[in-house]
Amino acid sequence: MKFKQQQSGAVLLVGLVMVMVLSVIVAAAVQTTLTQQKMTTNMRDKELSFQGAESALRAGEAYLDKTAVETLNSAFDNTNGLYQFDAARNLAEPQNWANLSAVETLNAHQVVGKPVYLIEELPPINAVGNSIQLGKTKHSHYYRVTSKSKGGTASALSILQSTYKK
Numbered sequence: 001m002k003f004k005q006q007q008s009g010a011v012l013l014v015g016l017v018m019v020m021v022l023s024v025i026v027a028a029a030v031q032t033t034l035t036q037q038k039m040t041t042n043m044r045d046k047e048l049s050f051q052g053a054e055s056a057l058r059a060g061e062a063y064l065d066k067t068a069v070e071t072l073n074s075a076f077d078n079t080n081g082l083y084q085f086d087a088a089r090n091l092a093e094p095q096n097w098a099n100l101s102a103v104e105t106l107n108a109h110q111v112v113g114k115p116v117y118l119i120e121e122l123p124p125i126n127a128v129g130n131s132i133q134l135g136k137t138k139h140s141h142y143y144r145v146t147s148k149s150k151g152g153t154a155s156a157l158s159i160l161q162s163t164y165k166k
Contacts, residue, residue: 045151046158052108052149053158056115059105060145064119064164069141072166076121083120091118091146092159108149115149122163141166 060081064072076082081103083089090096102116122142143164150157 042156045153045156047151048108048111049149049151049156049158050160052111052115052151053147053160055108056105056117056147056149057145057160057162060103060117060119060147061162061164063103064143064145064166069166072121072141072143076119081116081118083118085120085122085144089120091148091161094148094157094159097148102148110152112150112152112154115147117145117147120144120146 067075076084078084079101081101083100097116100118102118104114104116107114120143122144125140125142143166144161145164146159146161148157148159
């Protein structure tokens with residue numbers, strides 16, 4: 001005796017729904033992975049630009065450290081990365097570096113272009129001596145070192161500044 005069995009296709013329908021749910025989960029995982037990869041790449045790029053600018057900043061400070069004040073007094077002639085202070089000069093904007101002759105440092109690993117720096121001689125500030133020598137004026141020389149570096153791509157840019165007293 002044979003029984004006639006009816007197939008309704010419920011297993012096929014459940015299987016297709018499961019495949020669709022798994023496809024959505026996989027697509028979301030791929031999207032998340034791609035987003036995380038972009039974030040990691042951008043963070044690395046930013047870090048490379050910062051490290052390049054930091055190394056250029058230290059190179060500028062090392063130049064000031066090893067150069068005598070007497071030599072520096074006549075060196076700030078607005079060439080070769082040595083400038084007189086100009087309040088109108090905004091070095092935070094990359095386009096304002098176009099007409100300046102910044103000093104190139106050593107090529108940083110995996111950085112697009114060489115990090116650069118320039119030094120500005122700030123106006124003199126007369127400071128009163130410490131509490132033991134109250135009233136005694138001493139003259140200090142102040143300099144502003146500004147550095148700029150790109151990262152692993154040209155879109156990442158870091159500009160750093162420090163004030164140096166000698």
